[in-house]
Amino acid sequence: xxxxxxxxxxxxxxxxxxxxxxxxxxxxxxxxxxxxxxxxxxxxxxxxxxxxxxxxxxxxxxxxxxxxxxxxxxxxxxxxxxxxxxxxxxxxxxxxxxxxxxxxxxxxxxxxxxxxxxxxxxxxxxxxxxxxxxxxxxxxxxxxxxxxxxxxxxxxxxxxxxxxxxxxxxxxxxxxxxxxxxxxxxxxxxxxxxxxxxxxxxxxxxxxxxxxxxxxxxxxxxxxxxxxxxxxxxxxxxxxxxxxxxxxxxxxxxxxxxxxxxxxxxx
Amino acid sequence: xxxxxxxxxxxxxxxxxxxxxxxxxxxxxxxxxxxxxxxxxxxxxxxxxxxxxxxxxxxxxxxxxxxxxxxxxxxxxxxxxxxxxxxxxxxxxxxxxxxxxxxxxxxxxxxxxxxxxxxxxxxxxxxxxxxxxxxxxxxxxxxxxxxxxxxxxxxxxxxxxxxxxxxxxxxxxxxxxxxxxxxxxxxxxxxxxxxxxxxxxxxxxxxxxxxxxxxxxxxxxxxxxxxxxxxxxxxxxxxxxxxxx
Numbered sequence: 135x136x137x138x139x140x141x142x143x144x145x146x147x148x149x150x151x152x153x154x155x156x157x158x159x160x161x162x163x164x165x166x167x168x169x170x171x172x173x174x175x176x177x178x179x180x181x182x183x184x185x186x187x188x189x190x191x192x193x194x195x196x197x198x199x200x201x202x203x204x205x206x207x208x209x210x211x212x213x214x215x216x217x218x219x220x221x222x223x224x225x226x227x228x229x230x231x232x233x234x235x236x237x238x239x240x241x242x243x244x245x246x247x248x249x250x251x252x253x254x255x256x257x258x259x260x261x262x263x264x265x266x267x268x269x270x271x272x273x274x275x276x277x278x279x280x281x282x283x284x285x286x287x288x289x290x291x292x293x294x295x296x297x298x299x300x301x302x303x304x305x306x307x308x309x310x311x312x313x314x315x316x317x318x319x320x321x322x323x324x325x326x327x328x329x330x331x332x333x334x335x336x337x338x339x340x341x342x343x344x345x346x347x348x349x350x351x352x353x354x355x356x357x358x359x360x361x362x363x364x365x366x367x368x369x370x371x372x373x374x375x376x377x378x379x380x381x382x383x384x385x386x387x388x389x390x391x392x393x394x395x396x397x398x399x400x401x
Numbered sequence: 402x403x404x405x406x407x408x409x410x411x412x413x414x415x416x417x418x419x420x421x422x423x424x425x426x427x428x429x430x431x432x433x434x435x436x437x438x439x440x441x442x443x444x445x446x447x448x449x450x451x452x453x454x455x456x457x458x459x460x461x462x463x464x465x466x467x468x469x470x471x472x473x474x475x476x477x478x479x480x481x482x483x484x485x486x487x488x489x490x491x492x493x494x495x496x497x498x499x500x501x502x503x504x505x506x507x508x509x510x511x512x513x514x515x516x517x518x519x520x521x522x523x524x525x526x527x528x529x530x531x532x533x534x535x536x537x538x539x540x541x542x543x544x545x546x547x548x549x550x551x552x553x554x555x556x557x558x559x560x561x562x563x564x565x566x567x568x569x570x571x572x573x574x575x576x577x578x579x580x581x582x583x584x585x586x587x588x589x590x591x592x593x594x595x596x597x598x599x600x601x602x603x604x605x606x607x608x609x610x611x612x613x614x615x616x617x618x619x620x621x622x623x624x625x626x627x628x629x630x631x632x633x634x635x636x637x638x639x640x641x642x643x644x645x646x
Binding site: 166 | 504506
């Protein structure tokens, strides 16, 4: 076996060799998150439920957003949004926080952001339990099309991986990204139809434009359409989603690939 | 496949020693506009070429900051040389600063699996070798204790046991034998000796000249990033010792 250090390191051989590491890191994160908490894993379900209670009280009852079954409407969108925001913000600092490891052992560096994405994906499935609970309480019957839900989740996952690779690499060079991203996420959340319906923006053409350009909007709407409205998006919508996912992934992967060779000098 | 385990050809490693590290966009642009972005080039390893034969035990000596660790990191693939090529043939087990892959909140048992996968072992392989690792480290009673409660010597025992559970083609040892009590140090040296007999190529960095003399066949002496002397371990060590007086 010959290895020209780093340059021609065989990508797929590496991938196979480090699969167990990926798995172990995800389970490590999981263990550490819930170790010594009395309710443990139950928090993964309780957390979105409590968030939902707060939001429905404020936006449903006080500000009276007009959507049928607002609690369900919110938590379905929140599930996708939370997956995106949690994965990307955790990935952001993943390279920096793994510095001790990266400095000492050769490990393909994409493992670290990828691990955070997978960890959030696991969390997403726990959020789905909360979604089911809310639907049961509100008496919302899931549409038949619900079984297709893995499709938007897959689109979103690919997009999230790309964004995470990009962000984790950018943070190594400019630590400001950590602070900026928090603000960016807040803005992006309000530009995603989670707590309001798209129709609300009918009169504000400009804002609507931006909201429609936001990739997360497409994943949220796709997912919610399948679960609540028995609606399967057409070919065009699917192509838009795929294009955005693959586009983001390519950008992220290329930037990361180019940046990673110098990581060690900056962490 | 040649007879060499490691080949270094005209290897150079430059570090960008900007006096203060720029870590924010604002700073970067401010300095860019003010044209204050000057870097000082620091050459840690300068035009170094050598081969290490298969089955050799190779030592690297030199004062602090002479490029020993940088050279090791390039061999193990952590750092990429600025110029020149580093080729390695075979699997590499790095023993550079033990315990890199540990999470102190996890128990030793969990850490053995985590650290094993950091080194690229499969779960099946660790399952098979688990007992070996525990026996060698002698940590039977403390397996299910979080490692933050371990002493540094205990951590080193676990780490050494995991890293040496395979017989790699190339073993890289960086100053690690300094930890642990003398009994454990003896045990480590025995294991390294067993590997040497097993045709493993061993590369050792140490400040203990006696250790290098005892273990190594060949040796390189680095000074300020350049090769000062290379050859038979005894000769190089003698010359190195004499220069220090």
